[in-house]
Amino acid sequence: MPSSESVSASSTSSLRLRYINAKTAQQIDQELMSPTGGFSIDQLMELAGLSCAQAVFECYPPTKYPNVLVACGPGNQGGDGLVAARHLYHFGYEPSVWYPKTGKTELFSRLKVQLQTLGLHFVAQDDFQDALEEADVVLDSIFGFSFSGEVREPFKAPLENLRYESRIEFEARKKMPPIVSVDIPSSWDVEKGNVNKTFTPSVLVSLSAPKLGAVQFGGRHFLGGRFLPENLEAKFDLQLPDYPGTEQVVEITGAKPLESQEQEIVQQQQQQQQ
Numbered sequence: 001m002p003s004s005e006s007v008s009a010s011s012t013s014s015l016r017l018r019y020i021n022a023k024t025a026q027q028i029d030q031e032l033m034s035p036t037g038g039f040s041i042d043q044l045m046e047l048a049g050l051s052c053a054q055a056v057f058e059c060y061p062p063t064k065y066p067n068v069l070v071a072c073g074p075g076n077q078g079g080d081g082l083v084a085a086r087h088l089y090h091f092g093y094e095p096s097v098w099y100p101k102t103g104k105t106e107l108f109s110r111l112k113v114q115l116q117t118l119g120l121h122f123v124a125q126d127d128f129q130d131a132l133e134e135a136d137v138v139l140d141s142i143f144g145f146s147f148s149g150e151v152r153e154p155f156k157a158p159l160e161n162l163r164y165e166s167r168i169e170f171e172a173r174k175k176m177p178p179i180v181s182v183d184i185p186s187s188w189d190v191e192k193g194n195v196n197k198t199f200t201p202s203v204l205v206s207l208s209a210p211k212l213g214a215v216q217f218g219g220r221h222f223l224g225g226r227f228l229p230e231n232l233e234a235k236f237d238l239q240l241p242d243y244p245g246t247e248q249v250v251e252i253t254g255a256k257p258l259e260s261q262e263q264e265i266v267q268q269q270q271q272q273q274q
Contacts, residue, residue: 049083
């Protein structure tokens with residue numbers, strides 16, 4: 001995937017596509033895994049993780065950013081991160097994985113074994129801060145669009161570290177490693193965005209379709225998950241851009257929501273400010 005030909009924000013600023021809420025995102029996943037959709041969860045995870053790994057490669061090539069800290073939660077978002085870690089290894093990176101709470105199904109155990117077989121380093125639960133200081137890039141795959149409620153340990157402290165370090169430079173390194181978030185930044189509200197004033201990533205990789213909470217995101221923005229059939233795109237009026245060549249991601253930096261959504265989004269933003 002050539003990193004020297006990245007799409008400029010100006011070339012995508014006229015793009016319009018649908019930003020979806022949590023309910024629609026869930027409906028899309030359900031239809032993909034229905035008898036008529038035919039996908040399995042591990043297939044979707046594999047394709048999503050590959051997309052995320054390619055976005056990392058596009059923005060932060062391994063020749064300059066070899067050490068990637070992949071922070072994984074216990075759910076499907078964490079599974080995307082585990083898959084991405086495997087692909088990053090094969091892309092020439094030296095990924096380390098912070099995965100303090102293994103998912104409950106056999107799928108997550110198998111994904112973990114795949115990484116152990118490759119010799120990837122698993123960071124101890126309490127060593128996140130040390131790993132962060134050594135990282136060139138952080139891949140945030142802790143929580144996804146279905147997360148709600150209060151963030152609890154073992155994830156609370158690391159997310160607070162990301163928030164703190166996003167504002168204050170590392171004393172030793174004089175910089176913060178860039179953060180690439182999967183689908184929606186962890187602890188963001190999927191529809192309202194960064195209402196909790198947590199960290200803001202440098203790069204966001206939306207999956208299937210961008211979420212409403214990402215409307216105000218100002219960093220580099222990619223769309224990944226090149227697997228949606230045309231009938232689902234039409235059913236949910238997603239109006240997704242074409243993927244170039246054999247790429248698994250397409251840059252949508254600066255893309256605006258559909259005109260039919262704008263009034264609703266403005267009203268929502270006004271309610272948040274009240």
